[in-house]
Amino acid sequence: AALAAGGAWASEELVKMSANPKDWVMPAGDYANTRYSKLNQITAQNVGKLQVAWTFSTGVLRGHEGGPLIVGNMMYVHTPFPNKVYAIDLAQDNKIVWRYEPKQDPNVIPVMCCDTVNRGVAYGDGKIFLHQADDKLVAIDAKTGQHVWTAVNGDPSKGQTGTSAPLVVKDKVLVGTSGGEFGVQCSMTAYDIKSGKQVWKAYSEGPDDQILFDANTTSLGKPVGKDSSLKTWQGDQWKTGGGCTWGWISYDPQLDMVYYGSGNPSTWNPKQRPGDNKWSMTIFARAADTGVAKWVYQMTPHDEWDYDGVNEMILSDQAINGQPRKLLTHFDRNGLAYTLDRTNGELLVAEKYDPKVNWTTGVDMDKNSATYGRPKVVDQYSTDKQGEDVNTKGICPAALGTKDEQPAAYSPDTQLFYVPTNHVCMDYEPFKVSYTAGQPYVGATLSMYPPPGESHMGNFIAWDGKTGKIAWSNKEPFSVWSGALATAGGVVFYGTLEGYLKAVDAKTGKELYKFKTPSGIIGNVTTYENGGKQYVAVLSGVGGWAGIGLAAGLTDPTAGLGAVGGYAALSNYTALGGTLTVFSLPQQ
């Protein structure tokens, strides 16, 4: 591939910058989505002395996901709708250098399924890229805050919205779409970084020229063949098929491939859409330049539980059975953690990362089996088998999965993944719905609760992706809806829905520090260095799907797609409000 006009690719700059642990230049810290930092001033020994260094209110109330970017002395802080962006000068007493506030039609709010969240901005080519709630992608001059270009990625009046963070890859900006609860045919799209013109668009379902599959596209080592998606849908149901792309994107610069997952097939009523509903619930490995799929793997064919497959793909290089492998590890909503070979999509490990997962007995790992790679579904928890208008009870995990969007971290030091998890089960009753553009297309009533006999709704776990085993697990009263951070100091950080920032020992999980931030944390912990000092930063601001009751002021237990009842007790601990809290060690 030729260099982009005007010099090296933005991604080359980003690879260089992300190798410098002082900065935090992309939402996940690096292209591999490890959320690991080489900074080691803060250690397991001294983290107990951590203090709040400074704080910053964003001026927005609802759920604050993602975290700030740090590029040199500049910090970029984003908010949920209306998606403000602040540029803060760390060298000038955190003065606000510019603020950007898009004008957006508030009618987008009711089209957002799971709070008005936004998972962060991207940096590259001297610009900040903001994925607005109204599914516009905007480029802003990073120095001045001036608007550079806008790309229209979707149309909220058709149920398309934006919550995901863009990723800058080479001379492109990649961005997904939300709308799985509105019957959107979702896609991943690449825009030219200079002009905002569309370069490629890859749908999750549809004809091969829309999903960008070719003769070389494989699944589990075998070519998928022609019309691999169309064949798994009845009629043209794929046109309202969901498979949304609202999660995280990873990139391997050596292999030149991007990785991401697709969400639930629409509707949530499985009876209404017979077939495997490909390629919903799928990991995609696509060529960065063309978008053509190299390999795919569908984790939950014919979803019956809303187990979106969008959770992050963490790229690591580890040895399995003594063999160095280029791995992709993925903690799926369905409760299974997958380790694949990211060069070719070979399935290496698939294990439950919460022992309470009961809808499946596991994945068929027999390469010679006709159902190789498919989860074995337990009839009792099959909402399709139980049927329409039947309330299937006690399914674990709940629709928000053993993990949702909250990203895990990976430390090469311990070779462990640090995973914020949900420990929640559900009742699920599908019912018939019909599709109207821009209207909810859900077709199920849910309620959520902790597993029988237990009262805690979350665990923060360490996971060995080579063996598929939990190394240690810490109980949390609520689901851990915050992204983790692993550091070379041997400390792992995460936030809790009540609002605690916690630091634990990477090896043992022992709690070393906690601090109650102003509001529940659904943001992702970040670290950076400035003026010779390591800082840890986190956005609080309760919300997201788990916090939708507080965020949207709902009280009916089945509201918020069933989350309101499950997390009702949260209101005893916290209230809304977006604040960045920045920590450091005290002056010596």
Place this chain on the structure above:
Amino acid sequence: AALAAGGAWASEELVKMSANPKDWVMPAGDYANTRYSKLNQITAQNVGKLQVAWTFSTGVLRGHEGGPLIVGNMMYVHTPFPNKVYAIDLAQDNKIVWRYEPKQDPNVIPVMCCDTVNRGVAYGDGKIFLHQADDKLVAIDAKTGQHVWTAVNGDPSKGQTGTSAPLVVKDKVLVGTSGGEFGVQCSMTAYDIKSGKQVWKAYSEGPDDQILFDANTTSLGKPVGKDSSLKTWQGDQWKTGGGCTWGWISYDPQLDMVYYGSGNPSTWNPKQRPGDNKWSMTIFARAADTGVAKWVYQMTPHDEWDYDGVNEMILSDQAINGQPRKLLTHFDRNGLAYTLDRTNGELLVAEKYDPKVNWTTGVDMDKNSATYGRPKVVDQYSTDKQGEDVNTKGICPAALGTKDEQPAAYSPDTQLFYVPTNHVCMDYEPFKVSYTAGQPYVGATLSMYPPPGESHMGNFIAWDGKTGKIAWSNKEPFSVWSGALATAGGVVFYGTLEGYLKAVDAKTGKELYKFKTPSGIIGNVTTYENGGKQYVAVLSGVGGWAGIGLAAGLTDPTAGLGAVGGYAALSNYTALGGTLTVFSLPQQ
């Protein structure tokens, strides 16, 4: 007076409780409005080590005035409109025990002149008293959060609103009214603490039976005589005369008198309302049981600048010329600090507390003069003399005064007052308006800016009330819109509009500590002790009149009655958001 049914007066309990520095049982800490605490764990020596102990977001964005109450293990946190109240258990990891959220018609918002602020709740008789924006006074069970009674104090459709903190006095709850920019005939009202029934109501202007004046009511030592108010208004202009009572109330249990000030006469166009406009701009000393005025003192007769007289009355016992006196000290908006004998209203000291004050050359202190006690007005800055539709320029202070609602503190240790001040001048152009109930009745266009040749808009000063002299003065880039706290540790605390909590040496003003809270501070600093540890707490959440540009999203420089332009640079430092930040010394 007989004891209230059911036992001792609530105020006896409060006097006892406010003598215990572990609690903070009324908005100003004590009845004397000193905002002084005997706690001395945090000292000038160790305050530099202060840390943030915990934080709490209120879930409300606009200006957060006042501060929490602490009663034993319970903390009560209030918010601006919609006036939520949280009861937080300090002994249970700051769990929210109850939350109270009144339903109020949002149409009250445009009737509030200076942001949707609320200066705090009151405690007494096992109840929390909330003065709602819609000018209802509500009693809430302090243990359960259950509603007990509601008293309708005013009608927002007529421009009456509520921002001030109630005060519990004996078996009554006293509360004022806002509406000086809407031509309200304002009053102070006492309600029965058990039932919420009205006990007395004292207007600021009108016939003697409405203002509760009798033959013994004096001003500067002389009986005011009959119809003292009516005689100073043209026709029945007193009926739309303002004199609102939106500031702080003090109480002297020995003298059994309450003290408070009245605000500007309506309209802001002085040409339209000839006369002294009594008793606007007046200090009132009233009998607690009956409301009858013992003495009054009008500071700014015939106001031409909106210098509301509502600022707090701080009651202290100090010796003047070797004589122990029961004093009342008041830092008026007009730029003069007054010391009076609170037993009889004798005027002892009246001096400028900002040397830039230029509209007056001072108060006539000659007891034999016909203008005794009146400020001598400089024609050049008289908006009445300059006339309607003339822009009178360079008046110091601006309409928001050398000090506005932000309360000062008094330390008996240093015998100094610690005063958050504004250092702002203005242009003022009066114009003709006509009165319509519930509509703004302002009649002036303003702009605000720092004094000529200077760029700082605030000072934090120490004041000797016996001599009328500044002991020390610290410059601040913006007006100090936060209430001060003085402590026995020799430390004085205040907040800044950019969001810093600052600790300074009570003797010298030397800055000992600062911390950037999430948002600009217009709240009042509070201290308490829990579990053997001293805490300092402050609400941030920029807004109020100075922060109205940010709070209401205004950008026209003359909007917000002229404050928007003056404080435009604030947006480079902070954004909205209500958060309580609580500080303590680190674990030893």
